[in-house]
Amino acid sequence: MVEFGKRLKERQIQEWKSYYINYKLMKKKVKQYTKQIQEGTLDLQYVLKEFSRILDNQIEKIVLFLLEQQGLLASRITKLNEQHAILLEHPDISEVCKLREAYRAVGQDLLKLLFFVEMNAIGLRKILKKFDKRFGYRFTDYYVTSRANHPYSQLQQVFKHVGIGAVVGALSHNLAGLEGQGGSYLSIYDHPASPFQDPVIDSIKAAVDRLTHSTNFLHFLGQHALIIQGELPSPAEDHVGDETYNFMSLLLNLANTFLYMVNTYIIVPTADTYSTSLGAAATVCGVVIGSMAVAQVFSSVYFSAWSNKSYFRPLVFSSVVLCLGNTLYAMAYDLNSISILLIGRLFCGLGSARAVNRRYISDCVPLKIRLQASAGFVSASALGMACGPALAGFLQTDFKVFNLTFDENTLPGWIMALAWLIYLVWLWISFKEPFRQTEENQVQQEASDGVVENESIENGLAQPLLLNAEDEQKDEDGDQECDVSEEASEESQRTASSIGSAYRLLTPSVKVQLLIYFMLKYAMEILLSESSVITTYYFSWSTRNVAIFLACLGLTVLPVNVIVGSYITNMFEDRQILLASEIMVCVGIILSFHVLTAYTVPQYVSSALITFIFAEVLEGVNLSLLSRVMSSRLAQGTYNGGLLSTEAGTLARVVADGTITLAGYLGESRLLNVTLIPSLVICIFSIIATLRTYNSLY
Structure with a gap:
């Protein structure tokens, strides 16, 4: 376990360390x-x-x-441009190669500068978070409000790195010009990217995007999976998952995700008619x-824990x-x-292995394709959401085989x-079970951290925001870098050991994000x-009409993400x-x-x-x-950020479906307004x- 200040110091570029x-001064x-x-x-106030x-x-x-x-x-770059102009008039292949290497050297130094900016931006966010934790979450709001939007804001220089873009553009422009025989002036912002793009430009583009949180469709879609990365950037290439990754296993994980979402939504168009055919009210469709969501609240936890030991066995159990x-x-x-x-x-909900699917991507897929895998996870979910109702719309038949009924109500189950x-x-x-670190090595690693330290971590999570004077005396030495009571709990890379410890890592901004979710x-x-009940009551829609409507809603997911991302x-x-x-929601x-006037299809749709x-x-x-403001301790382990978001979303579905059934006791005529009131509140x-x-989301 390494405290943030030490990790920050270790990753500094030494010649720029002053x-x-x-961070140490600010912490003290x-x-x-x-x-x-x-x-x-x-x-x-002082x-x-x-x-x-x-x-x-x-x-x-x-900034200076x-x-x-x-x-x-x-x-x-200006001096190199002068050499470039001479070469355009008097071409010399050997000189072109030297010039290209000189531009690349500038690019490498620019990467160092971007890394410097990113490290400082992380340090600033970290110290703001620390101050807020001690003083009741007031400082970030005050500081960002007073500094961020000022016309002479230096804070913007760090977080937006104004001016670096011009250097990046000049470097990209000239490197691309050297690659093209006839002067192909492509920059890193051209789409599609040049197939001859220099690798250093790709690295710079990735660093710029990471700093500005610039996104493309793939990146934006991948964020939906909430696979949290480490908080500090590393200049070294990440090879995690190279030995454990297997494409077919990843494909099977994505197939599991797709089928489960189909399974979730295939019954929605017919759940009300199925309930009435069994003698229950149509609104029992909510229950x-x-x-399925009720059972998923529990299955998410044990599947997440099970995936610490295996991926194959929980997927088999799920199926x-x-x-x-x-x-x-x-x-x-x-x-x-x-x-x-x-x-x-309920059994279907107990088979929800989404926690396993997410953990496989996080732990076993190499970093270089993890974004694509995360986007695949979300795309599979979106397609399943659209295909489920659409498939139900095609199952309009009625026959019997050996006294078993096959109709629009039962066929979703059989299919x-x-x-x-x-x-x-x-x-x-x-499926190929990924290679895992041996338990013996894991035990040795845990033993090196020490049992006492682990107890201190968990105890530190429960400390009040303002620590007492006795605790502060323990760290008065200016050279002492590790504050067990706070740093170990807030900044350690050790994963949360329980739902309680995970919850205590949540700041107000994270809690608000979970509330929004x-x-x-x-x-x-x-x-x-409630779409089937509402449309049947007001518009007399058939099952096929409801299925088409729900499928159309599901098909908007990917186009919307393309535009937004x-x-x-x-x-x-x-x-x-x-x-x-x-x-807008x-x-x-x-x-x-539905107020006073007749309820119409255009209004509803x-x-x-x-x-x-x-x-x-x-x-x-x-x-x-959420992935940016959530503690890095929630990046992996059983009680990870993905599990917390899944639990929040699943709980919302449980409460919503329960609301529909309870509102049904007031009659179908009141169902729409009664269920919308809690949503509005x-x-x-x-x-x-x-x-x-x-302002804490800055």
Whole structure:
């Protein structure tokens, strides 16, 4: 376990070490101010002003050095450009090669400068988080509000690195010019990228995108998987997963994801008619659909824990349970039992292996293709969401075989049972269990950390925001870098050992992001799960019409992500898109209400599209922000960030489906408005919470 300050120091470029943010000094200042406030010798307003002054000085030191280095790089490029102009008039192959290497050398130095900026940006975010943790989450809001939007903001220089773009463009322009025989002047921002693009330019582009959080469709889609990376960049290439990766195994994981989403939504168009055929009310469809989510709340935890030891066995278990659950769901009609129907759906929820699918990508896929794999995970989910209802729309038949009924109600169960049986055979034949570190090595690694230290970590998680004077005395030595009570808990790379310890790592901004995730999943589940009942009551839609409507909603997912990921996120800040999307979801919910006038198809469809599309936009941006503000301790392990987001979303679905069934007791005429009221309240509350933590998302 290495404290953040030490890791920051280890990764510094040594010749520039005096220009980095003095994280150790800032940390000691925070401790000093904590002690003085406890003793009553300072008030909080003075601390805010004084710490701002110190931080301003640190940022100014960074920015001035940054500007100096930019000037040096620009000067070198100018001189190389003069040589380039001479070569255009008097070509010399050997001189061209030398010039190309000289440009590449500038590129390597530019990479060093980008790495320098990124390290300082991380240090600044870290110290702001530390100050907020000690003083009640006030400083970031104050500092960002007063500094970020000022016309002479130096903070923008660090986080937006104004001016580096010009150097990148000049370097890219000239390197591309040397590659082309006739002067092909391509820059890193041309699309598609030049097949002759210099590798150093690719590295620079990746560094620039990482700093500015610039995205493309693939990157934006991959963020939906919430596979959190380490908080500190490393100049070394990551080979994690090279030995454990197997393409067929990855494909089987994605197939599992696709089939599970089909399984989830294939029953939505017919759940109400199936319930009524068994003597229950149509609104019991909420319980039928939601029972799968209820079981998933628990299955996510044990599947996540199981994937610490194996991927093959939990996938086999998942397939068997899902095959059994769908069979029970289909047989419930001939058994005339609503209980069997619900048990079948519970079994389907117990077979949810999404935690395994996500963990496989995080732990076993090499970094160089992890983004594509993450995007594949999300795409498989989106396609499954669209294919499920569409498939249900085609299953409009009615016949019997050996006293077993096959109709629009039971066929979804039979089809999915067969699909999982085929998948199980494919899994058994083709899946390759990844190589894992031996338990003996793991035990030795854990032993080296020490049992006492582990206890200190867990105890430190429960410490109050303002630590007492006795605790502070333990770290008065200026050379002592490790603060067990705080640093070990907040900044260690050790994974969370329980749901409780994971929850204690959540800052207010992370909690707000999880609330937003809950809200959007709740709104989407209300819209989807009650669609069949609502459209039948108001518009007399058939099962096929409902299936087409739901499939069309699902098909909007990928196009929306293309637009948002490729364009919108590069034009606006994530927090701006987040707030705007929340407001639009709220507008969609308001437009959905049935008030006075007759309820029409255009009103329902347009409001549903607004709600669903902006909830999809909100999900991508929300998870993007969540991956950045969430503790790196939640990047891996059983209780990881992906599990927390999955639990929040699953809980939202459970509550939403329960709301539909409870509202059904008031009658179908009131179902729409009664279920929309909680959605509206939660949405408004999430908007208020976002506004309160808006500046902490900087």
